[in-house]
Amino acid sequence: MxxxxxxxxxxxxxxxxxxxxxxGAFERLGVTGFGDVRIGKRFELTVDGEVTDEVLAQAKKLAEDVLSNSVIEDVVGIEVVE
Amino acid sequence: MxxxxxxxxxxxxxxxxxxxxxxGAFERLGVTGFGDVRIGKRFELTVDGEVTDEVLAQAKKLAEDVLSNSVIEDVVGIEVVE
Known part of the structure; x- marks a missing residue:
């Protein structure tokens, strides 16, 4: 799916x-060459059936309204993976 | 960077x-068309300077050893974003 x-x-x-x-852990491990580290969330939504434009639009709405808190988070990517 | x-x-x-x-929240909201939802983590590592093969290899090692717990997690993607 x-x-x-x-x-x-x-x-x-x-x-x-x-x-x-x-x-900080990178530094303690003696790892160099990396600056900031930022951590977010990755959601995988399995789709029943085909990914139509409607389904994608619905996923975008869910991403904004349910999967993220627009006060502190940004939806940075929505991608269909076969 | x-x-x-x-x-x-x-x-x-x-x-x-x-x-x-x-x-479950999708169902309560009356959202249909989606099956399972799985949630993971997305790390953004800024690189000081260029992304050489060595830096990428180091990022892969960090991903396996530091950023993920190999008992319960898989590293599913490592990508350079300019």
Missing amino acids: PTIVVDVMPKSELLDPQGKAVS | PTIVVDVMPKSELLDPQGKAVS
Whole structure:
């Protein structure tokens, strides 16, 4: 069944404490070459049947209204994966 | 600065309670047409300078060793985004 992948990230102007924790861990491990780390969510929605324009529009609406909090997050990607 | 995106998902054979909660919410909202929902993590690593093969190999190693728990998660994607 086809899958729609929705990517949600914290708004770029917001502090990302989890990301800071990971980049701190990189430093403690002696890893260099990487700057900021930001962590978001990746949703995989399996679609019953074909991905029509209506289904994609519905997924976009769900991404904005249900899968993300528009106050602190941005939907950064919606992609159909066969 | 270039960014490497790492996508991590729960192993497909594992129960995804968060995903079940979201698909339950879809049903309560009267949304149809979608089957399972699975939720994973999306990491954005900013790279200081160019993304060389070495940097990409290092990002792959970090993805396996630091950004994911190989017992319950799979790294499903590593992508360079300019």
